[in-house]
Amino acid sequence: MPSQDPSSQIERVPLHEEVTNRLRDMIVSLRLRPGERIQELEVAQLLGVSRTPVREAIKVLTAEGLVELLPLRGAIVKAFSAKDARDMLEVIALVESYAGERACQADQAQIDAILAMHEQMKVFFESRERLAYFALNQRIHEALIALADNDTLSMTHATLSKRMRSLRYSGNSTPENWNAAMAEHEQMMVALAARDAAALSRIMGEHIRNTWPRIKDVVN
Template identity: 40%
Template sequence: MTSVTSVTLSCSPIRTASLHEEVASRLRTLIFERRLLPGQRIDELALVQEWGVSRTPVREALKVLASEGLVTLQPRRGCVVTEVSEDDAEQLFPVMALLEGRCAYEAALHASDDELAELRLLHGELERHAAAHDADGYYRANHVFHTRVQEVAHNGWLSRATDQLRGFMRMLRGRQLAQPGRFEASIAEHRELLDALCARDAERAQRLMHDHLMAQLAALKALRASEAAQSRVA
């Protein structure tokens, strides 16, 4: 009979977050808040000096972000923030609409009463920012609301798939809200969605969430067309 040998493991404490993970987290925030813009080169030396770290954790962090698709390694330029092109958006939004639609479907079925009450509170934040036409505040509250719908669906596989694409959606940072009339349309779509979720009407919630994402794409395309036309005139 084969004996099982006991292995002595190191008892040294495990850090909750390594240095390169902290650097990666800060860089994600800079990208998502558009303080690092699409196409902008990331200056490793400047980060080293500003954050008081060595180049090793910065480079390791950039590898992590590259694996997530948030930055791109370019010859002779180093790392640059990934640009989400019009073609990317055309392909991304329909896929995200399917995923988030399913999140809404399962949230309507599985969310607890307390979780639905939480969604109503989060929607109240959306209402407040929409009334003030506060694009940054609305964007942040919108991200929290959509992420929470995803979480209360209670489907780990669905959440994993959705998470992989949500970062690219965040890189667009609600630009479609600059399209005239989009603020009003977006909050109206959210009101209907919340109503369907609270009524536990899964099929309606799925359809409304899907259409909400596709309306964002339509607004983004209209905004880009308008900007292109203005550029030609100038």
């Protein structure tokens, strides 16, 4: 179990949503690795909470597909096969490509909000704050999907994105991969600002498909 600064412990209980966020971050950043058992008591002590919100968090993360409950083993961080990862990335690419076509029809205020998030993400990129960068990166993708104004599309994207979160985070583990991903985001924003639906659709699809070569070495 990874160590953590006691000053970051959660003082208020149960706050199961905050515990869920902390536990999710531990999985995404690979402080809890695929196949590792989640020790409820250790996590509770680490975060300064009782075991009840930890159990609630595990239920949420199980529903998201990041955790699985196994007989005799308890809660385990989900490990995805190479086929699992490629299949999910292909569907996410199709969803994002479609959303790119629709996003350029959004109100200017909505587009400007995403462009502003991108500028903040660049700050995290330049300061190499990887977890903060990744969290905002995910918000940008979610916002782009939301511009398509299709609840079913958003639900499908949210489900798959949550399952792929830790693997996609690992895709930025080298400077080369992170630089390439950032360059693709720059292209996406140029297309969005210009309301070039064809270009945004293509770039968004390619961006997701380019994830596979960046993560294939860490997939089981």
